[in-house]
Amino acid sequence: MLLDYPAWLRIDHWLNVLFLTLLLRSGFEILSTHPKLYWHADSAPGTEWARFTRKVMPTNKLYDTLDEEEDYHPLIALPGHRELGMGRHWHFAAVIGWILLGTTYYILLFATGQWHRYWPYSWSIFTEAWNDIVTYACFNLPPLLPGEPLDAIQKLTYAAVIFVLAPFQILTGAAQSPAIEARFPRYVRLFGGRQAARSLHFLGLLAFVVFIVIHLAMVFFWGWGRLTALMIFGSVRNAYWATGLSLLIIAAIVAVHIAATLWSQRSPSSVRRVLGALISLPRKGLLRRLDSRQNYPVRMLSTEHRVNGKPPTAEFYKVMAVHNFVDWRLRVGGLVEQPMTLDLAGLRALAEPQTQRVLHNCVQGWTSVGEWTGLPLGTLVDLVQPLPQARYICFMSMQDNSTDEPSAEGGGQFYEILDLKLAHKPQMLLAYVMNGQPLPIKHGAPLRLRAETQVGFKMAKWINQIEFVDDYAHIGKGRGGWREDNVYYGMDGEI
């Protein structure tokens, strides 16, 4: 088997550079939203093992995870400057491209027999690899393996990156999808839990960065012109042309990065539309069908469930709260046969309460385990009887981001829209009790949504109105939710 440089291998290599660098930069953007890493699923404040922020949170006032967000420079993050929505779109779009590319690479590697360029022929490779390290430590270049394009330590490293590190990143990434976690809680526990998966994903990022640095150094010391000729032409010829072309390719990749950054900064709604269309294919096609089956044991409940979003500062809310929400009313209407207005007692009386102990996944990356009790959303939907043209449920909150949340990225009343088809999924709940007590003010009193296959931002808090609509283009800025309007998140929250 001649282990040479066929065209598909070369093309895949350069495409891989593009996708990997997009993943790295967008990954940093996602990290900046909650720049702390934990091992335990509670993400309890102060227990992080790594922190990438100087911010210190107040102790005398409620703070939320929006206050903890960091602002990274576009050199490191895509697009930078606290744009999680954009970062997520780029990350998931690049994931799709990278997985497709990787799949073609694997298939071609094995179909053509080229897999032996990475997979060792015998155990002796480990001794040879050690000899190579000693040779490098003597500032010398070790010999290539006979008839192969690599030396032993390079071969082992590539095998580790291609067959271990890359799949590892995909698996730990998938373990952070609320839909996957809700349906397969044991899969997440394989990695030590949701936060462990996130931390391991970060360590994988570091491993890729270290690999890239060493890889570039190796190419430099072994002969940039010669090796780029192999990776562009497939044979060692025209080294100067190869050097020039390699720099051109790198410049093109940099140009794509710059374009992506500028496009995101100047027209985030079109990025959301274009990339969102691509991402919604696997999101709706694969992830939407997953149902939540979570039942965490009581001992795993977080002592301090994290908070995102601050309660309404409106006077009427505070007066309602001090009277234990006796005067609160939930108006349910829109495209329904039986609109209704309910107080808390009436809502509770509609059905036997359902309790669930679940992992809450904030879009920022932190998690907590909580117990929620309330009315199954499907029960309310059945009671009000949506008209045939009703397609979405709009949950409206008493929170006004113009006054209530200084760390918010915009103003106006908070709302979120859910596809009506999700309403009867298991563990879709209108919760009025948390951990056995009336839903706390900081967690959305008196009523919040629980949608366990979705990321947390969909789960509106401080709800006082539920409207059934046929289209959401005329609500807010028309993107399907407050965060969608202001941070350009995709409307679907399965990942």
Added chain:
Amino acid sequence: MTAIADARPELTDLSPIASGRVSVLVTVRGGYCAACGGTDFAVGQALYLGFLFLDEDDDAYLVALTCRNPSCPQPRTAIRLRYKEFLA
């Protein structure tokens, strides 16, 4: 089925002395029901505002008041007080 407690943890019951002080303060400040004009209120629980709400001072409390007029259309209201005014 999980047992559901009714007591809201953010609300605290007031001692008779604290309730008395609140009643006095309502009278002293000329408080009246916005719905019916009544000035006789039952004093309820207190909600500590200082931690949960950004727009409140650290020592701010809200105390529940219920208008005693049986025909009042909107009897539930509240008074905002500082810690030292009724709890210290």
Added chain:
Amino acid sequence: MTSIAFNLPRTVTLAADAALLGLAGLHAYMLVAAVHRPGYLVVYCGVMIIGCVVAVGATWIDVDDIVPAAGWVAGAILCMAFMIGYPISRMVSLPGLSALTGRWDLAPGNLALACAVAFLGLYLTVLFGVNVAFGQRRGWYD
């Protein structure tokens, strides 16, 4: 306050100790593999090996603020001494080790340099507050 900080005292201390033990191990290898063993070389290697091992031990004795810190300082002194002494030894002619004069392509020497750099790098991160060593506590609670 640094914008990058870790709360991994055991991991950091283990890594630093591994670097020190690597340095000690490479000096032991030098002693064993050397064809000629002049007396000063034996003394020097002995000091390095014992010094590194003692320093490593001290970093794990969490009795007060002084002992583990002294272990780190001792390790830093040994590493800096090596980082200064080794290049000098490459430039001068060492009595009894003429075959090694001027040679930089010595794997044990370069690997030992890497160990010393690694230890000093970790120590700097501890001094600057990026990392905490075993025995120190992070005051993180938000």
